[in-house]
Structures are given as C-alpha cells and as structure tokens.
Amino acid sequence: QVQLQESGPGLVKPSQTLSLTCTVSGGSISINGYYWNWIRQQPGKGLEWIGYIFYSGNTYYNPSLESRLAISRDTSKNQFSLKLTSVTAADTAVYYCARDGPYGDRVKFDSWGQGTLVSVSS
C-alpha cells in the first residue's frame, strides 16, 4: 500500500515562494503509468487540482496556476515537489499530494497524504 507524506513550511510571507515536498513510500514514483498530484483546499472550501508529474517526468498544470507553478521530482529520494511563486492570502490552504492512475484510470485518486496547512501571512 503506497503512502504519501507532505512536508514543508507552514507559514509563507506574501510575494514569496511556497515550497512543499511529498515523500512516497511503498511504491516508486517512476512506476509505469501513475500520476503524482498536488491538490489543495482553501479553508472551508472545496478541492482544487493544482497539477501533476507523470511517472515519465512530464508535468501538467492547472491553467489558472500555471504561470506561478513548478512541479519536479527526485527519483533517488522517491519524492516530488511543488513550488508556487508570488503567493497571496488566496493561496492559504491545506495542500495534499495524491496518486492517480494507472494510465487509463484517470481521476482515480486512491492514495492521499494527510495534508499540510500552509498559511500566507506577513
């Protein structure tokens, strides 16, 4: 059973960069066909898909965040990461990492991290 765990600062200042890492155990992020996602939930709101990195390393982003977003991976550590630049209070949210797939089974988010709250405040 694959397990995911988010880590990173819980407080980021406005205009700075939000950086989070998801550590995956119980399965390789390079395994054929899986998508490794970031999803967030603003306080009291619904879920918002941020983007994913495919097992091949290709990345795909929510068009509304694409200009500020970068998702990368470190296969040696079995981790993938999120960087969101120029943050504002609207980026305050619980950030989840989640697995989707395998290829052909889309939006099948079957494994989630516990989530980490990131607050944007000076």
Added chain:
Amino acid sequence: QSALTQPASVSGSPGQSITISCTGTSNDVGNYNLVSWYQQYPGKAPKLMIYDVTKRPSGVSNRFSGSKSGNTASLTISGLQAADEANYYCCSYAGTTTFVVFGGGTKLTVL
C-alpha cells in the same frame, strides 16, 4: 466557483437512500466516463469511493453506487448510516487542456 456543480447540502434519515448530483459540461462529465467521488471528514484527507463513474475500490461498501446521464453524474448512498455524514466531492477528467475538475462539495447530514 467550482467547475462542477453540486448541491451544497443533502440530508436523509438512517436507512434511507440519498442521491448527490454533479453537473458538468460536454467538455468533462459528458465527454468522459472518468468521474470519481470522494468522502471527506472534517480535518481528514478525502477518500476515494467511486471511480470510472460506477466502480468501487476494494473495501468500499456496496451501499455506495455511481451513475451518469449526459453531463450529470450521481452518487447514491443507500441504507444511510450515521457514519456516512461527511462532505462528498465529485471529480471529472476534463481533457488535455484543463485535465482535472472538482465539484464544490456536498455536505451530507444524517438526521
């Protein structure tokens, strides 16, 4: 504003059945049989309940079922139990430009 439209709340008594709708467009729900549903308790991560419109992951009760007609997907919970009280979110694949869209969520209250 979420891409998929769900009712803000639904309620039912123990033992009854309820249905939560999820309305999208021909670019997402209507074009792909790739709709999933998630159960979320406060302060917890979402849990996959239904995928590929109708399929249940191993371990999910058969009281949960999914369906789709046109641009609207639905989640039905039969034999309501107190433990079903939670927020439910639908999700759809939306093609190679938008990729993934979620609904705004529905709060289920078991009376």
